[in-house]
Amino acid sequence: MRYSKKDRSLSILLVLPSIFAMFIFIYGFIGFTAYASLSNWHKLKPDFTFVGLENYIRLFKSQRFIIDMQNTFTFTLLFLIVTIILGFFLAVILDQNIKGESIFRNIFLFPMALSYIVTGVVWRWLLAPGTTITGPSGVNILFDQLGLGFLKSGWYTDPSIGVKAVVIAATWQMAGYIMALYLAGMRAIPEELREAARVDGATKIEIYRYIIIPLLRPITLSSVIILGHISLKIFDLIVSMTGPGTGFSTDVPALFMFDTTFRGNRFAQGSSIAMVLLLLVALLVVPYLISSYREEVEQ
Amino acid sequence: MTALIKSIPWNRIFLYLVLVLSAAFFLLPIYMLLNTGFKSYQEVSLSNMWQLPQNISLDSFTKAWFGSQSEGFRGLNENFLNSIWLTIPAALLSAFIGSINGYVFSKWKFPGSDVLFAMLLFGMFIPYQSILIPIVRVLQWLSNYTGPIYDAATELSVPIWLGWFPSWVAEFIPGYGTIGGLILIHVIYGIPIATLVFRNYYSGIPTDLLEAGMIDGAGFLGIYRWILFPISMPAFVVVLIWQFTSIWNDFLFGVIITSNPSVQPVTVALNNLAGSYIVEWNVQMAGSLIAALPTMLIFILLSRYFIRGLMAGSLKG
Numbered sequence: 001m002r003y004s005k006k007d008r009s010l011s012i013l014l015v016l017p018s019i020f021a022m023f024i025f026i027y028g029f030i031g032f033t034a035y036a037s038l039s040n041w042h043k044l045k046p047d048f049t050f051v052g053l054e055n056y057i058r059l060f061k062s063q064r065f066i067i068d069m070q071n072t073f074t075f076t077l078l079f080l081i082v083t084i085i086l087g088f089f090l091a092v093i094l095d096q097n098i099k100g101e102s103i104f105r106n107i108f109l110f111p112m113a114l115s116y117i118v119t120g121v122v123w124r125w126l127l128a129p130g131t132t133i134t135g136p137s138g139v140n141i142l143f144d145q146l147g148l149g150f151l152k153s154g155w156y157t158d159p160s161i162g163v164k165a166v167v168i169a170a171t172w173q174m175a176g177y178i179m180a181l182y183l184a185g186m187r188a189i190p191e192e193l194r195e196a197a198r199v200d201g202a203t204k205i206e207i208y209r210y211i212i213i214p215l216l217r218p219i220t221l222s223s224v225i226i227l228g229h230i231s232l233k234i235f236d237l238i239v240s241m242t243g244p245g246t247g248f249s250t251d252v253p254a255l256f257m258f259d260t261t262f263r264g265n266r267f268a269q270g271s272s273i274a275m276v277l278l279l280l281v282a283l284l285v286v287p288y289l290i291s292s293y294r295e296e297v298e299q
Numbered sequence: 300m301t302a303l304i305k306s307i308p309w310n311r312i313f314l315y316l317v318l319v320l321s322a323a324f325f326l327l328p329i330y331m332l333l334n335t336g337f338k339s340y341q342e343v344s345l346s347n348m349w350q351l352p353q354n355i356s357l358d359s360f361t362k363a364w365f366g367s368q369s370e371g372f373r374g375l376n377e378n379f380l381n382s383i384w385l386t387i388p389a390a391l392l393s394a395f396i397g398s399i400n401g402y403v404f405s406k407w408k409f410p411g412s413d414v415l416f417a418m419l420l421f422g423m424f425i426p427y428q429s430i431l432i433p434i435v436r437v438l439q440w441l442s443n444y445t446g447p448i449y450d451a452a453t454e455l456s457v458p459i460w461l462g463w464f465p466s467w468v469a470e471f472i473p474g475y476g477t478i479g480g481l482i483l484i485h486v487i488y489g490i491p492i493a494t495l496v497f498r499n500y501y502s503g504i505p506t507d508l509l510e511a512g513m514i515d516g517a518g519f520l521g522i523y524r525w526i527l528f529p530i531s532m533p534a535f536v537v538v539l540i541w542q543f544t545s546i547w548n549d550f551l552f553g554v555i556i557t558s559n560p561s562v563q564p565v566t567v568a569l570n571n572l573a574g575s576y577i578v579e580w581n582v583q584m585a586g587s588l589i590a591a592l593p594t595m596l597i598f599i600l601l602s603r604y605f606i607r608g609l610m611a612g613s614l615k616g
Contacts, residue, residue, distance in 0.1 A: 004518065007519035008409070011409070012409055014400075014403060015403045015404070017396075018400050019415055022418065022422060022490070022491075025430065025488070028433075030429050033429050033433065090321060093318055098314070098315075104318055106602055108322070108325055110325075111325065112605075112609065113591075113594040113597065114594065115549075115550065115569075115591065117550050117573075118566075119328075121569065121570075121584075121587050122331065122332060123328065125580055125583075125584070126327070126328060126331060130345065134346065135346050139327075141346065181610070184610060233426035233427070233428065240569075258428070261431070270432065271432060274428040277426040278425060281424055281426050285421070289417055289424075293417045297413070
């Protein structure tokens with residue numbers, strides 16, 4: 001388009017506030033947190049004495065943080081695998097000319113509309129194991145009644161399960177999203193491709209294995225990025241469902257950061273946790289953003 | 300006999316069986332929410348939590364909504380309204396800003412605009428922990444200036460029947476611990492996703508259409524006002540739903556920015572309610588339903604647009 005000079009400046013003027021806000025509220029604020037993480041600010045009143053990497057060194061020696069990182073790793077790995085597989089299978093099933101497809105789709109998807117707080121409160125009760133006095137509760141009762149008593153478990157109260165129990169709730173919330181992404185992807189694959197494979201004698205499973213799954217690779221990548229960054233920064237769900245748990249068995253860095261900063265007023269230490277979190281998310285997201293940006297430029 | 304067995308579509312039956320079992324897993328929590336929420340007090344116990352209620356009772360809902368003075372806990376009514384006052388303006392504002400940004404980033408690209416856009420997108424992904432401390436400090440700093448206005452507004456003398464009005468207005472003044480402060484933060488951090496959706500949407504609109512407008516003498520604003528805006532409704536619906544849902548469901552900003560229980564959004568209040576040992580769990584379930592109701596309704600009524608928003612959230616649109 002050919003623009004007049006006046007329109008050109010007007011267009012830039014109108015995005016300027018957003019750009020300005022971005023530099024302050026995203027990059028400036030991150031810079032502030034990075035700066036605070038190198039300081040000696042350990043009470044309400046700021047103290048920006050430079051202490052180098054002291055806070056980070058203390059952090060990586062802290063037992064709680066080591067457990068948190070292990071929990072985050074376990075949670076992320078399990079959450080990604082279970083949610084992507086479940087989402088994919090639900091999409092495959094719904095792709096088979098199912099009667100009432102839209103009803104099922106909405107049933108799988110509606111948890112996405114809920115707050116993590118609601119999800120957490122509900123699953124806390126569902127997975128409450130009960131006590132010896134009150135007897136079993138939640139899903140443990142169901143397992144008893146269905147003759148599946150061997151599935152009974154202490155869930156999140158059992159330190160050896162800990163954060164893995166939270167994966168159930170998180171998967172319940174997010175699997176429908178992944179299903180919707182895959183389903184949209186499957187619907188976008190031209191019918192001729194499947195038809196051609198069928199003519200060549202491919203079975204249904206082979207069609208998925210050799211045609212559909214490879215074509216859906218970009219969606220799998222998006223799913224990993226989306227679920228990965230959610231899982232690294234998970235906070236609300238843990239707060240409402242379990243809290244830090246026995247021996248920090250359900251603790252995560254975001255919760256540690258919150259406690260340290262806003263309950264303990266150790267702002268420099270909290271900032272260092274925040275920076276580690278940011279680094280983890282950036283390692284996951286930045287390559288993805290750059291590659292999709294490059295693709296767009298090429299087009 | 301064998302022919303009969305063969306003619307039964309076992310594949311399909313198995314498929315539907317798996318489908319129904321999966322649906323049961325997804326509906327289990329909702330069953331428990333409704334089942335417990337509607338039970339009368341006498342019937343509520345952990346050991347019969349799966350049994351259907353014999354009498355439908357709304358006691359739990361009234362208690363979750365109004366609280367209980369004798370037992371000493373707050374209801375969710377005030378916080379529910381706070382969330383409404385917070386969510387609607389914040390969603391509208393960020394949608395409007397996103398629409399203008401999307402227009403410029405798609406149709407009025409300038410040198411460096413693509414890089415700036417990519418930098419903006421990063422804001423969608425950052426863990427908010429990395430910006431919380433400066434948010435609190437900036438809002439506290441802002442309160443130095445807006446605090447006196449807040450105080451002046453609450454002390455306005457008005458007729459008795461307007462008694463609620465000054466404090467209501469005051470809450471919208473941006474600052475630390477006010478709904479206005481929370482709106483400001485939600486608008487700012489909502490800009491990346493809103494810009495992304497509008498940019499994708501406007502990119503799909505042929506530039507010829509805009510050039511035709513230019514030939515007719517429309518400028519930057521004219522094209523937006525007369526050509527783009529009227530066909531932007533689908534994108535607005537998607538962004539508004541997305542923003543409404545994520546702001547309504549937010550917990551982190553709410554708990555950091557508002558400490559006064561009567562200003563907190565409903566998610567924070569629900570977490571307090573559920574974390575309190577004196578609140579019975581049927582009241583917690585009723586409270587969860589209350590807090591979930593608006594976004595559930597939006598999902599049920601507008602699921603088509605909701606899904607589109609989800610797709611936009613996956614970047615590739």
